[in-house]
Amino acid sequence: MAYTTKGGRRRRRGSLLALSVSIVCALTIGAPPAHGAVEETSLGRRFNDGLDTRLSATAFRDAARSLGYTGTSHTAGRSADDAWVDGLDSGVFALFGHANGGIFQTDEGPSDDQDAILAAGRTQDLLPLYANLRFFTEYLPYNDVDDMRLLVLAGCDTSLTGQLGNFNEVAVSRGIDSVISFSDLVMYPATTSGTLPSATNYSGNYFWNRFSYHVTTGVSVSTALARSRSDLVAKEGSADGWDRYVVRGAVANPGAVTLKPARAGEPLNSKPVATPAFSSPASLTPVATTSSEGPAGEPLTAVRSAEGVEYRTAADGSLFDLVGTPSTSGEALLGAAEVRAAAKQFVGRNAAAWGPDWELVAEEAVSHVEGDAVTLLRWRPTEAGHPGAREVTVEIDRRTGAVTYLSATHGTADTMGFALTAEEALAAARAAIGDQRGTATATPDTWNASRWTVTVDRGLTGRPGAETPDVERVELDARTGDVLSRTKS
Numbered sequence: 001m002a003y004t005t006k007g008g009r010r011r012r013r014g015s016l017l018a019l020s021v022s023i024v025c026a027l028t029i030g031a032p033p034a035h036g037a038v039e040e041t042s043l044g045r046r047f048n049d050g051l052d053t054r055l056s057a058t059a060f061r062d063a064a065r066s067l068g069y070t071g072t073s074h075t076a077g078r079s080a081d082d083a084w085v086d087g088l089d090s091g092v093f094a095l096f097g098h099a100n101g102g103i104f105q106t107d108e109g110p111s112d113d114q115d116a117i118l119a120a121g122r123t124q125d126l127l128p129l130y131a132n133l134r135f136f137t138e139y140l141p142y143n144d145v146d147d148m149r150l151l152v153l154a155g156c157d158t159s160l161t162g163q164l165g166n167f168n169e170v171a172v173s174r175g176i177d178s179v180i181s182f183s184d185l186v187m188y189p190a191t192t193s194g195t196l197p198s199a200t201n202y203s204g205n206y207f208w209n210r211f212s213y214h215v216t217t218g219v220s221v222s223t224a225l226a227r228s229r230s231d232l233v234a235k236e237g238s239a240d241g242w243d244r245y246v247v248r249g250a251v252a253n254p255g256a257v258t259l260k261p262a263r264a265g266e267p268l269n270s271k272p273v274a275t276p277a278f279s280s281p282a283s284l285t286p287v288a289t290t291s292s293e294g295p296a297g298e299p300l301t302a303v304r305s306a307e308g309v310e311y312r313t314a315a316d317g318s319l320f321d322l323v324g325t326p327s328t329s330g331e332a333l334l335g336a337a338e339v340r341a342a343a344k345q346f347v348g349r350n351a352a353a354w355g356p357d358w359e360l361v362a363e364e365a366v367s368h369v370e371g372d373a374v375t376l377l378r379w380r381p382t383e384a385g386h387p388g389a390r391e392v393t394v395e396i397d398r399r400t401g402a403v404t405y406l407s408a409t410h411g412t413a414d415t416m417g418f419a420l421t422a423e424e425a426l427a428a429a430r431a432a433i434g435d436q437r438g439t440a441t442a443t444p445d446t447w448n449a450s451r452w453t454v455t456v457d458r459g460l461t462g463r464p465g466a467e468t469p470d471v472e473r474v475e476l477d478a479r480t481g482d483v484l485s486r487t488k489s
Contacts, residue, residue, distance in 0.1 A: 039090045056205050056209070095155065096155070107132075164465060190487055207228050208228075236447065276400065280350050284305035327399045358379040385444075419479045438457055
């Protein structure tokens with residue numbers, strides 16, 4: 001049986017696993033980390049359907065290396081056995097690609113039944129259902145991966161429970177400090193064979209590229225996610241599902257985990273202190289001010305306050321975005337009308353150019369950390385019946401009325417007309433992707449250009465028990481019909 005030293009302890013790796021997989025485990029154990037360094041491993045690839053996550057994996061690796069990790073990215077696929085061992089060896093483990101509740105695809109097979117799947121697993125899952133499938137439940141609780149500081153599950157619905165378990169529940173039971181997962185569909189670039197990874201810095205790849213930058217500045221996981229979300233909307237006018245992040249973990253405050261400096265393990269700590277209601281950033285007490293790089297490379301000022309609120313301002317002093325900490329217990333006292341009033345009051349004071357005539361385009365409950373009670377509200381102006389190239393999003397704690405997230409951003413284009421009808425946009429998108437069977441919808445928008453966003457939903461694909469959503473989006477120039485971008489779930 002192999003031994004390794006992690007987190008200052010010498011321990012036996014892979015021992016006492018279920019008898020049905022113990023021989024396999026012994027044969028697939030990898031080498032120990034070089035020179036005792038904390039390892040980071042990220043997995044991504046260009047899948048056969050075009051979904052391309054290679055840039056996410058390499059950006060994450062490069063960020064980890066800059067923080068002192070031994071960073072490794074695999075961008076041509078990884079077997080389930082190898083991916084399982086990657087997790088065993090890594091202080092930071094990041095997966096980018098096709099997923100669903102309880103499953104993550106790490107490589108393609110000649111057929112769906114031979115795809116490589118890393119699954120959450122359940123207590124009754126003693127034998128893998130397929131040859132190229134491994135379970136997180138094979139890790140010994142608080143032994144094999146208790147030094148894993150961060151697990152990233154960057155795929156559709158990874159916070160949800162599926163036929164093969166729930167990633168968050170299993171990760172917490174195994175002692176992983178912080179886990180990032182998602183409660184809805186998320187989108188990545190959809191590319192053709194031969195596309196260079198450097199040409200895919202948009203949608204999900206841009207989100208993770210920005211996250212990789214933010215974690216190197218020393219901010220927490222929660223703050224890095226919030227800022228990456230703001231940056232993606234500023235660049236493209238849509239969060240593409242990446243605003244539905246969920247943070248769980250074995251430590252008391254998994255959202256507060258940081259990756260700088262690199263070290264193995266996060267000590268158990270106290271619960272986070274919820275942000276109190278406040279009227280504006282000017283009413284907070286700054287404790288640290290640093291320079292930050294915005295989504296277009298522009299200079300921003302980042303401020304951390306004594307009240308636990310962090311915010312960024314533009315060169316003209318206007319608020320770019322803000323993130324606080326929601327409460328996680330107690331009765332939600334505010335009704336919908338009170339939440340809306342609190343949001344309007346805060347936005348009116350702090351979001352430049354916002355006006356009460358803007359259209360409320362979203363109002364819904366969201367959740368990022370366990371026990372929170374948060375409502376998201378989003379406004380956009382309208383011109384000629386189409387959303388304008390500005391957006392304000394705010395999240396309000398329904399217990400306290402405090403703002404826990406705000407972004408105020410805008411695109412570069414005025415409305416330039418919609419020569420294409422919705423029917424023409426649907427036809428052009430179907431022709432571009434060669435699809436006539438999926439359920440398709442067309443949404444008009446303007447951000448950096450007047451555009452139609454056509455979404456084609458083909459349902460689930462893959463082998464039984466390991467199916468993933470098959471959704472594709474095509475952005476079309478609303479004047480010419482040219483394809484601006486393609487993304488996939």
